[in-house]
Amino acid sequence: MTAIAPGTLPKSSPRGSAARARLLRGLLPALSLALVLMAIAWLNPRAISYFGFNLMLNLAIPIALATIAQMFVIAGNELDLSIGTFVGFVGCVTATWLRDAPLIGIVVLLGSIGVYALLGALIHLRNLPSIVVTLGMSFVWQGLAILVLPKPGGKAPDWLLSIMSFKPPYIPFPILAALIIAAVVHFGLMRTSYGVILRGSGGNAAALRRAGWSLLKTKIMLFALTGLFGVLSGMALIGITTSADANIGNGYTLLSIAGVILGGGEFVGGRVSPIGAVLGALTLALAASPLLTFMHIPSDWQVAANGAILIIVLAARVLISRRER
Amino acid sequence: MTSVRTLLEKPWIWSFVGALVVWLATVAFTGGYGAGGMVTAALSLAVFTVIVGVGQMFVITLGPGNVDLSLPANIGLASAVAMKVMGGSDSMIVVGLLAALACGAAIGAINYLLIWALRIPPIIATLSASFIIQSVDISYGRGLQIKPPPGFADFTNWQVLGIPVLAMLTVLFTIGAALALQRMIFGRSVLAIGQNIRAAWLAGVHVGRIRFLTYTLCGALGGIDGALLAGYFRGANVDIGNEYLLASIAVVVIGGTSVAGGKANVPGVWGAGLFLVLLLTMLNTFGVSAGVRLVLTGLIIVGVITAAGGEKAAR
Numbered sequence: 001m002t003a004i005a006p007g008t009l010p011k012s013s014p015r016g017s018a019a020r021a022r023l024l025r026g027l028l029p030a031l032s033l034a035l036v037l038m039a040i041a042w043l044n045p046r047a048i049s050y051f052g053f054n055l056m057l058n059l060a061i062p063i064a065l066a067t068i069a070q071m072f073v074i075a076g077n078e079l080d081l082s083i084g085t086f087v088g089f090v091g092c093v094t095a096t097w098l099r100d101a102p103l104i105g106i107v108v109l110l111g112s113i114g115v116y117a118l119l120g121a122l123i124h125l126r127n128l129p130s131i132v133v134t135l136g137m138s139f140v141w142q143g144l145a146i147l148v149l150p151k152p153g154g155k156a157p158d159w160l161l162s163i164m165s166f167k168p169p170y171i172p173f174p175i176l177a178a179l180i181i182a183a184v185v186h187f188g189l190m191r192t193s194y195g196v197i198l199r200g201s202g203g204n205a206a207a208l209r210r211a212g213w214s215l216l217k218t219k220i221m222l223f224a225l226t227g228l229f230g231v232l233s234g235m236a237l238i239g240i241t242t243s244a245d246a247n248i249g250n251g252y253t254l255l256s257i258a259g260v261i262l263g264g265g266e267f268v269g270g271r272v273s274p275i276g277a278v279l280g281a282l283t284l285a286l287a288a289s290p291l292l293t294f295m296h297i298p299s300d301w302q303v304a305a306n307g308a309i310l311i312i313v314l315a316a317r318v319l320i321s322r323r324e325r
Numbered sequence: 326m327t328s329v330r331t332l333l334e335k336p337w338i339w340s341f342v343g344a345l346v347v348w349l350a351t352v353a354f355t356g357g358y359g360a361g362g363m364v365t366a367a368l369s370l371a372v373f374t375v376i377v378g379v380g381q382m383f384v385i386t387l388g389p390g391n392v393d394l395s396l397p398a399n400i401g402l403a404s405a406v407a408m409k410v411m412g413g414s415d416s417m418i419v420v421g422l423l424a425a426l427a428c429g430a431a432i433g434a435i436n437y438l439l440i441w442a443l444r445i446p447p448i449i450a451t452l453s454a455s456f457i458i459q460s461v462d463i464s465y466g467r468g469l470q471i472k473p474p475p476g477f478a479d480f481t482n483w484q485v486l487g488i489p490v491l492a493m494l495t496v497l498f499t500i501g502a503a504l505a506l507q508r509m510i511f512g513r514s515v516l517a518i519g520q521n522i523r524a525a526w527l528a529g530v531h532v533g534r535i536r537f538l539t540y541t542l543c544g545a546l547g548g549i550d551g552a553l554l555a556g557y558f559r560g561a562n563v564d565i566g567n568e569y570l571l572a573s574i575a576v577v578v579i580g581g582t583s584v585a586g587g588k589a590n591v592p593g594v595w596g597a598g599l600f601l602v603l604l605l606t607m608l609n610t611f612g613v614s615a616g617v618r619l620v621l622t623g624l625i626i627v628g629v630i631t632a633a634g635g636e637k638a639a640r
Contacts, residue, residue: 079448126631129584131392131448135571136626143619150616254452267390267446300464307456314443314453 025320029263029279032313036287043294050172056290057174057282061164062087062237064178064281066252067259068185068274069229074260075189075272076222077202078123078130082138083230083256086112087249089145090234095154095244098235102157113227120223124216138253145246152245156238164239178278185274198222202270258310259284283309337581340596343629344603351607361487363606369482369489369557371598376495376550377569378576378594379502380543384447385577387539388519388586391447395455396547396573399432400566402458403551405466408473408561415476422552429548430541432458437540441533447540462563473556481556491553496595503591515539519586571626572601579629 040056041048047056066087073080090109098105119137123130166173189195200208201218209215233252238244261267262283263276287309288302297305348367352360377396384393403425411421432454439450472478483490506512514535517525526532550569555561578584579600580593604625608618 122631128630129578132574132578132584132630133627135574136623136630139571139619139623139626141623143616143621143623146616146619147614254456257449257452258456261445261449267449298464300467301460303463304457304460307453307460310449310453310456311439311443314445314449318443 021320025317026264028313028317028320029273029276029283032262032309033279033283033286036283036291036309040286040291040294043291047290047294050170053172053175054167057172057178057285058240059237060174060282060285061177061181062233062240063252063255063259063285064181064278065229065233065236066249066256067263067277067281068181069226069233070256071185071260071263071265071272071274071277072189072198072222072225072229073130074257074265074267075199075202075270076219077205077268077270078219078222079257080134080226081131081253082134082141083226084249084251084253085138085141085145086227086230087234087237087252088244088246089141089148089249090231091238091241091244091248092145092149092154092246094160094235094238095156096149098160099155099157109231113224113231116227116230117220117224120219120221121216123223124219142246142250149244149246152243154244156242156244160235160239161242164236178282182275182278185278189272189274199270199272202268255281255284255306258306262310262313337590337593337596339633340580340593340600343579344596344600347600347603347607351603351610354607354610363603365484365487365489367599367602367606368492369484370602371595372489372491372495373550373554373557374569374572374576374598374601375499375594376546376553377543377573378580378598379499379591380546381573382577382580382582382589382591382594383502383506383515383539384543385574385582385584386515386519386586386589387536388522389584391519391586392574393433393436393451393540393543393547394448394570395432395436395451395458396543397566397568397570398455398458398462399429399544399547400551400554400569401561401563402432402462402465403428403548404555404561404565405462405469405551405563406548407552408469408471408555411471411474411477413471413474415474418474418477418480421474421477422549425548425552426545427548429551430545432547433541433544434537436544437537440540441537459563466561466563469561472560477556478559481553499591499595506589506591511535511538516587516589519583519588521587572598575601575626579626579633581633 037048046052066083070080070083090112093105093108093112096105097108119133122128123133164173168176189198197208197213198218198221201213201215201222205215208218234249237248241248259280260272260277262280263273263278264280265272265277284306287305289299292299292302292305344367348360348363351363377400381393381396384391406428407421407425410424411417436447436451436454439445439454440447443450473481481491485493504512506515514525514530517528517530518532518535522532547566551561551566554565558565576594576597579597580595581590582588582593604622605618608621613621
């Protein structure tokens, strides 16, 4: 997104209007978040406080991390339908082995990132549809989660609990964490040269191959990064909920895809935005439950709110894109 | 010999071979006990996968990125609609089935409307739609404990000589689907769009209309499947369709339909449906735990797809 200030070009020129549309499009994730925040502030002013944000954005950190994980595969024109059950699996390992036998826990978690890397290689080498492979893997992770933790329970390691209950001055922890996640990933993917290569593998794979880059390596890298952020998401989730359940992450698959798209990511062409993805995740986290609670809408409609937001934002994007032409 | 060779060249034969191998392994384990009953049970359960599988097959054949992720939510809602309309009385069975069909078709139409109006990839459109459908279902079907009419429940479980009548009807339906695919303008158009959407458009195929019809058809099949499932399992349930997301996509791919679109295979859907059901039966017979069963199911699906291999990228 090139940020051209709206005033720099004459109003009547078509190029100026296109630039404004592009700017508006880039700001759309932030605008939707602001809109949801304004609605919450209007319905319940007391929620806009240090304590209120800590409470409302309770689960935003794991959702943001899962969304970033999904963003990496989407950058490579793939889709991960197993991220939810993977987060659940990581959660179960975190609440059991990582506490009781940290060494085994770390090895298992690193190994699971390795499995993700292998999946990337398999999908590239055999030219497989990632939807089907990851859908199959979602069963594998779910099964493993049940084997690790047959009944809900376990307990998060103490160090993880203390990290997740950290209370920085002035800025609520979830917001601070979101800022850090967005900044780190933005720098890595958007500002480094290898980040450009990674996005390029989704944008124009043929050009990248002719330039001598290994598409196998970029695919492995993207999937490994997805695995890494999936692990972080699962650990953060357990740090908040303190105990695990094999089904704890199931909703994250759809949430993470929605978050990426909401954040301005596109399905093909390697067009993703880490900052947008984090904003999208925050919007979904806020809109799903606190907003509905304040509006006295039964929790039955939580999922529908996610769908509706997705549709409204996409519709807004179409309207803006039409002006861009 | 030549006939055997031509048979082996059919992409769908492998799914049937897989189903047969799994069945033989199970029968060998039980020492021949329950071999026939297993086939009957597999047929009656595979029916539900085949019906949605055929719908998903038409959608996937439209080309890369086309997939209907709203099927589980669709099946769940339609099962509730069917049970509520039937209200447990035999006289309302047909009306209930039509209501489920209409509900599913409406969902399919809305899916395409989103794809068309918002110009978004079908995955995202059907995903957003499924969020909303799911909530409608949770809200509408809350505490719904209406049993299916006895006549309908009996019909879904009706067997003649060990063969479920529903399976026979589904075979007829799949023959119809195969004819529609290979011999009718609709099916040929779907294949043409999947091979090259621009070429199809230039050749005068009504691309928009065909895609609309395909999504509506897939939705309608999901709806009828929901009603039948509610009859078979004696009641509607929000989660009744959950397993059909993976199953519907898996049977299409295992059955030899190209994920890149433009190449569909109806018999393979049956083979793959039977394979999946028999696989579950086998793992249950071996007495493995739920966790191991899930892991093995997932690994076998990934393995089968790896073995079948993807299409070579179009030049």
